[in-house]
Amino acid sequence: MSDQSPIDPDNLDHFFTSDADSAIKGDDEQNNVPTTALQQDKPRHLALFSRIPVTLTLEVASVEISLAELINVGGDSVIELDKLAGEPLDVKVNGVLFGSAEVVVVNDKYALRLIDFNNQQLAELVQ
Structure with a gap:
């Protein structure tokens, strides 16, 4: 032991x-x-x-709104998010920011291409 x-x-x-x-x-x-x-x-x-097992999430964008605003959302509502079109997206592992990536298509499925890691030591471990 x-x-x-x-x-x-x-x-x-x-x-x-x-x-x-x-x-x-x-x-x-x-x-x-x-x-x-x-x-x-x-x-x-x-x-x-x-x-x-870990959950890998690609977060497109987010916005903080009030509950009152959410209640008033209808089918034709537009909610502006916090990222510009074309900006790298956030990659999260179990909800913790891990790096950034861009969306690609592989065999008719969404995939992600990692652009950078927020933790260089962790990046070195996977190389």
Whole structure:
């Protein structure tokens, strides 16, 4: 059995922060494991998360309106959103902003082409 503390599935936010490298290290840093050993363990640590399902959402745009305005929306209503046409769209993972993308069509289905990641360390992990 491992000496490492169990992973709390309800508290994974720190794995998606800009300090992703230290999150991957976990308790190893406190146990004074050499950096080279930590680097070798990265694939093993990442493998722990490979089967966790996440929801990937492409958000076109949004707007905040009052409930009164929403109640008055009819079939011919037009609601102006906060993005310009042609602007990159927000990619969210489990509701957290992950990067931006553009919509493309692949085999008659919508797809997205990632333009950039908000977290460079996470981007480096997937390359």
